[in-house]
């Protein structure tokens with residue numbers, strides 16, 4: 001009995017990565033890890049107290065009360081090709097599975113996601129400073145450019161959450177670079193192709209989930225656009241992935257970035273779990289459509305990653321202690 005209770009309380013920690021690159025970045029970006037950094041994380045996990053399982057297998061085990069040890073699930077957002085070609089061999093070496101949440105409008109396309117349009121514009125511009133919307137952005141060296149990239153991406157998200165691409169276009173004009181350019185095949189920005197999804201699903205390391213068609217902030221959309229973005233991505237992924245797609249990741253993923261309308265559409269489509277980016281471990285009692293995830297960035301060493309998980313562990317224990325105390329006070 002006690003044993004069973006202990007088993008049910010093992011927690012699931014979901015990590016959220018984006019791109020993994022095998023050449024040095026000209027401009028630093030949170031979402032673009034080096035292969036060396038990613039390998040450092042996988043080595044750390046292999047020596048840690050955590051089991052590593054595929055997200056849907058871990059969720060199913062947890063629901064059955066059979067998640068015996070603290071468990072990590074590895075996920076990648078957006079659908080970069082380098083998840084398969086650079087992270088894939090590293091995952092294979094450690095025997096770790098992973099889930100890719102794919103922005104389906106970019107499959108078989110050479111177009112860039114809007115944050116990467118800004119990143120590429122900052123990389124390519126010949127300007128040494130930018131004055132845009134009453135703000136100065138020095139662009140002299142790599143450090144300036146990395147800071148400008150982060151500030152400009154944050155500005156695009158807050159100025160036009162329903163269409164950040166429009167702000168990316170404004171920034172491309174301001175930086176005097178081509179507007180909405182195609183990317184040459186084989187860059188860090190290249191997305192997976194339909195053939196690569198088909199080949200990867202047979203390897204057994206990767207699973208695929210949906211992440212909208214064009215990556216808008218869902219809570220900013222009207223009902224029709226919301227349905228198109230969610231159903232469009234789930235349906236095209238099912239077409240490419242042998243009919244399978246049970247998971248979804250909300251773009252940006254903070255609690256204000258999606259709402260009950262999105263969850264209702266996901267349920268209707270037969271999706272059984274959706275991940276956010278609230279940095280919390282998941283228990284058997286967690287809401288399957290608001291699963292916690294830890295965003296892991298380019299400058300996170302293994303020690304920082306482990307510290308992020310430990311900090312959340314202490315926080316979740318304290319809040320559990322608080323709710324237990326409130327419950328027992330009610331019984332008095």
Ligand SMILES: [Zn+2]
Nearest residue numbers: 077078251252
């Ligand atoms: Zn994303």
